[in-house]
Amino acid sequence: MILYDNSILKLDYDPATDILEVAYPDLHDFLLVEIKYSIDQLIENVNNYDVKRLLLDSSRTVIAVNGERSREITSYLAASLCKTRLQKLARLQSPDSTVEVTAQSNIKHIETHLHLPFVLRNFTSRKEACGWLTTN
Structure with missing residues (x-):
């Protein structure tokens, strides 16, 4: 079920597996404020649905910002998820x-x-990632 959808993020939640899937947004300087707002929406939904498993799809992400800006967004996301x-x-x-x-x-x-406070792993295949997320 789609919990949130805008031009930056789409949150697709499967209550049966408790997996929230989201595509990591394209990073462009002109979108950084909107990206932070969208991350806030992601966190609100993670809290509201008490999500324990997140699939973050970076397979099609475009990074058009410098390393410092990219790190800023990643850090903002990680710090928010820590809460x-x-x-x-x-x-x-x-x-x-x-x-x-x-x-x-x-x-x-x-x-x-x-x-x-959560385990983070990288995968090259969606099937492997979902398999890991659903195992105890």
């Missing part, structure tokens, strides 16, 4: 090596600077 009861976050990797290098750098940064 929820999320237990597992599966991230679908980008096939674009430039995007993936930036993403891995951002992940390393948040793992160093934040105590993540």
